[in-house]
Amino acid sequence: MPAKPSTDPRAAAVEVLLAVLGRGRSLDRALAEHAPVDGDGRDVGLCRAIAYGVLRHHRRLGAIRDRFLRSRLRGRDQDMALLLEIGFFQLLAMDVPAHAAVSETVAVARQRGKPWAAKLINAVLRRFQRDGDGDGCLAAVDADPAQRESVPDWLLERLQADWPADWPALLTAQNDRAPMTLRVNRRRVSVAAYQQRLAAAGLAADRLPGFDDALVLQAPVSVEALPGFSEGDCSVQDAVAQLAAPLLDAADHHRVLDACAAPGGKSAHLLERSWPSLLALDSDAGRLRRVSETLERVGLEGECRAADATTPDQWWDGQPFERILIDAPCSGTGVIRRHPDIKWLRREADIPRLADDQRRLLEALWPLLAAGGRLVYCTCSVIQAENESVIAAFVGDHDDVHVIPPALPVGQSVGCGQQILTGEAGVDGFYYACLEKR
Ligand SMILES: C[S@@+](CC[C@H](N)C(=O)[O-])C[C@H]1O[C@@H](n2cnc3c(N)ncnc32)[C@H](O)[C@@H]1O
Structure with missing residues (x-):
């Protein structure tokens, strides 16, 4: 059972990290459950900064920690292992006085009833604080790109294969803080x-x-x-996500389907630009409510329906759409800088499953597109198997698809579509393809 919410930002950060890394919770949910309860805004801010930072640099911090320990901590002491990462992160990257970083971190070990670990953490952090990188520990850790950039092996290999020239900059950008x-x-x-x-x-x-x-x-x-x-x-909304509406280019008389609409950012944007009749679908009814809220806040109207876009016989009235947007469910590897938990929650086996779902969405919705109509496919992924590979295979299998190269202000052409890698022009990673029906 997780401990009850703490008032201490570092203690709360331990709980957030245990929820994400131990129990597979999303960072947003873990923060909602464990952020300091009665702390002031500063405590919540510190807890968030620590949780984001440790998740961004988890593998590197863990490698540094392991060089300071004679033996690994046991599974039931994962909280102490994470507390050491929290300590190193503060000393390496945060604007917190070092003595406070050490003493407050050590205090959490005591609060959690582990005085032996308090002694250990105190000794390790003080040694690091005193000697700095005297023994070349950081250089040794950083010699391995998976450790330096804190990525799981499978993701590093995937990005190296997909982006042989770009992967180092991409990985660095994934650890940057995203702008608002x-x-x-x-x-x-x-x-x-x-x-x-x-x-x-x-x-x-x-x-x-x-x-x-x-x-x-x-x-x-x-x-x-x-x-x-x-x-x-x-x-x-990140700027790159703002490219969907202009690419879709909906006119007032068009029927538009936003097939994967929640929480509604792109639906709202396209209604801000013209007056088409919009059907916004999402298979997740809870998330779909956020589409209605978003449209209400910006003062626009569209029909919102909870439905599986791959089964149109259950919701389609038989009238073709002139525009279809498929903002497909994906690995989210283009938005890791906003959601660093993605690095540790995604599995390699998710990718072929997602690619299947993406292909099924395309196959199910293409027949609903009017002749001369336009379908925009996009993901916030930087993995080719979810992007260009899906579109290229789909285009290869259909004679009535005309590919329109998207003219976007960022990214590189990768065949049918355009790939934007995280950090280019300061935006998130995204893929766009634009298909017209002959
Ligand atoms: C990338 S998000 C969409 C973001 C949204 N377009 C925006 O701009 O705010 C993908 C969405 O697809 C939904 N989804 C996944 N599979 C679906 C399906 N088969 N039919 C409809 N929606 C689906 C998910 O619930 C999720 O909300």
């Missing part, structure tokens, strides 16, 4: 005017060339601090 990017609701306010409103509120934000509706905040803030957020003047 806004999508301005052009129906309500121009980007230039909204940028001025942000500036008047003390929030500096920059345009991103090629991304019509995007503003990148120079520092993240809570959405409550964004002028007009609750009235729908802006939404939070």
